[in-house]
Amino acid sequence: MSARPVASRYQKSTENPVQQTRQNALESSPFGRLPNGVLLHIAEFLSTASKLALRRCCRHFSSVIRVQHLDSSEARKPPWEVLELEYPDHLECYYCQDLHPMDKIHKYAYSEARSSLSLGRCGKINHRARTAKFIHPNFSFTVFRMLMKQYRQGKNCDKLLELLAYRSGAVREGAQVKQVIATPKIVNGKLFMRLQTTYVIPPKEPSQMYLLSRNLLKCPHTDRWSRDNVIVTGRLFQKFAALEAISGGRQEHIMSCQCRICPTEFHLSLKRFEGEGVVLFITKWQDLGTGLSPLESDLPPVIGPRRIIRIGKMLDYESPRVRFEELAPGVDLEAISALKYEERRDLFGMSNSRLTQFKRTNDSICWQFRCFQRYPHYNAPEDHD
Numbered sequence: 001m002s003a004r005p006v007a008s009r010y011q012k013s014t015e016n017p018v019q020q021t022r023q024n025a026l027e028s029s030p031f032g033r034l035p036n037g038v039l040l041h042i043a044e045f046l047s048t049a050s051k052l053a054l055r056r057c058c059r060h061f062s063s064v065i066r067v068q069h070l071d072s073s074e075a076r077k078p079p080w081e082v083l084e085l086e087y088p089d090h091l092e093c094y095y096c097q098d099l100h101p102m103d104k105i106h107k108y109a110y111s112e113a114r115s116s117l118s119l120g121r122c123g124k125i126n127h128r129a130r131t132a133k134f135i136h137p138n139f140s141f142t143v144f145r146m147l148m149k150q151y152r153q154g155k156n157c158d159k160l161l162e163l164l165a166y167r168s169g170a171v172r173e174g175a176q177v178k179q180v181i182a183t184p185k186i187v188n189g190k191l192f193m194r195l196q197t198t199y200v201i202p203p204k205e206p207s208q209m210y211l212l213s214r215n216l217l218k219c220p221h222t223d224r225w226s227r228d229n230v231i232v233t234g235r236l237f238q239k240f241a242a243l244e245a246i247s248g249g250r251q252e253h254i255m256s257c258q259c260r261i262c263p264t265e266f267h268l269s270l271k272r273f274e275g276e277g278v279v280l281f282i283t284k285w286q287d288l289g290t291g292l293s294p295l296e297s298d299l300p301p302v303i304g305p306r307r308i309i310r311i312g313k314m315l316d317y318e319s320p321r322v323r324f325e326e327l328a329p330g331v332d333l334e335a336i337s338a339l340k341y342e343e344r345r346d347l348f349g350m351s352n353s354r355l356t357q358f359k360r361t362n363d364s365i366c367w368q369f370r371c372f373q374r375y376p377h378y379n380a381p382e383d384h385d
Helices: 003-014 017-028 036-043 048-055 059-064 080-086 102-108 121-129 141-152 160-164 205-212 227-240 320-325 341-351 354-370
Strands: 090-093 098-101 171-173 176-187 190-200 251-258 264-273 277-287
Touching: 036 059, 048 059, 090 141, 098 102, 102 141, 102 160, 121 141, 141 160, 141 190, 160 176, 171 354, 176 205, 176 320, 176 341, 190 320, 190 341, 205 227, 205 354, 227 251, 227 264, 264 320, 277 320, 277 341
Parallel strands: none
Antiparallel strands: 090 098, 171 176, 176 190, 190 277, 251 264, 264 277
């Protein structure tokens, strides 16, 4: 009769002993009975290193003493350099409240088969910042911060940069065929990204109108009716009317422009490949910053929620294109194709496939119902050269 209560008492005493000890230690400590405001007031008298040590004592102190309370200065700027020195082999994540080991950086890299949702809270920040739209679908902020931290430690990061690179292959976008190639590069402690989107220009006008109806300058601060996009679609409309005049191997410059709010630069050009067709190169250079701050409010302005700002002072920043390509002052750059021969063959092969031709035929049939639709290039100024 007495064996059951003894067994139950034994089970209760051995169930999760670590968690039980932590709870008892917090309950027996006088700090556990103090209000959060008193704990923050006590933390104000401590140095940055002492605050960091106190914050690491338990989850209660970690939830009370937030990142913005680590610095004792009036500016309240978090000392991210102190955190990096304190944990050289780990990355402190403020989205899942955990320490990520630096040697498992491949665990947090995305792939076509593995979405960011499977990575928990670390992946959700990429959805809120809309990195798939403004950078590329496989971009990971956790990998970005780990990479830049190892770079600041003096390690060779050439192979790790491949985790942030992206090559989509030939894909269909409606009746259009495109390919996206993203190339990262570290310059003077900052990560720069070159994103080149290649479209095969359809030979018929109805399918060409799809490109003229899009926002070709993808940025959080532009849309299809932005001034620069209206101008570039107007120039493309003029070039589409004379595609046959573009000789083989010749590159036709369309436009170069910069965003006035974020460090992003665009370059658009047309090029004919002899015996294959004409393609449109949309090259974008972005300055993603140092990746030192983990706060969502300090994310690079090249991504983020939609906020259209068309009127304002031009942001003073050095050209991302010049820094990425390492151009000399006053030297212009042609859009060098990042496509390999096999990729170019697949791109034109998909463009000439029966499915793509069928979708373009549907565009021609539906054109009579969309002929009165308003397109951005209708508002392009007559003299915009």
